[in-house]
Amino acid sequence: MVTSNHIHLLLYDTGGHNAIPDSIKLVAGRTGQEYNLRKNRKGAFWQDRYHATAVESNRHLRQCITYIDMNMVRAGVVDHPEKWQWCGYNEIQNPRKKKGIIDFDRLTEVLGFDTYEQLKNAHLQWIDTAIQEENNDRERKWSQSIAVGSEAYIVKIKEALGFRARGRKIRQTGDCFELRETPVPYKSTDSYEADNMLPWDQQR
Incomplete structure (x- = not known):
């Protein structure tokens, strides 16, 4: 999903x-170098470092895909994801037929379809349901959590992070669990490194 001022990427490592x-x-x-060159400017292009959230490969992944696809609907720009050209929907x-971005074999596998x-x-049904239910609220678990999934999955991620997970709390909403990021003051940076970086073979 590419918006006017940020992007969402769903990746499998x-x-x-x-x-x-x-x-x-x-x-x-x-991206920053190219933009500065094009506009004959200097300085930071991105406001902040990227945020990464590990998502368990089941219904939580389905919810994440729906949430990303509904981004511009939540923003009030379109009334259906199909009307926003730059999205996975x-x-x-x-x-x-050419230059596709999505690995459909992998996506089919991790979502449990044959x-x-x-x-x-x-x-199609996930999106239709979200629109009918007017489920357009911003969910902080996708932008402020280190991981989203079952309790066992979240405990596994927290243990794998070790000292880096110190002070970070496990939260429960219904039957969904999150490992919530610790809020930090904004600091401009060009490093683009995530504090919650963890080898992703430990996160699945």
Whole structure:
């Protein structure tokens, strides 16, 4: 999902080697350099470091996908995700023949479907339900949590983080658990490193 002032990326890492944080650092740096060159300016392009949330591969992942697709609906820009060109909704419902971004085999697998058609139909229903229920509230668990999932999953992530998880609380909302990030004052930075960085093969 690409908006006017930020992006959402849903990534799957096969494990290790800091692939996700290193990739984000590269993309963020190149984007800032290109923009400054184009506009003949200097200084920071991004307001802050990126935030990463580990998501358990089940219904929590489904909720995360729906939340991302509904971004511009929540913002009041469109009344349906299909009307926002730069989002995953349209690619799932109408896959590109060339230069596709989504790994449909992987997405189908981690969501527990047998076929892409099952995924496509379920995805359509998730969005329709969200629109009918007017579920347009911003959910802080996707922007302020280190991890979202079952209690066992959250405990596993907290243990893996070790001392870096000190002072960070496990919160429960219904049957959903979060490991909540500790609020920190804004500081401009060009490092684009996440304080909650953890080899992602330990997070699945």
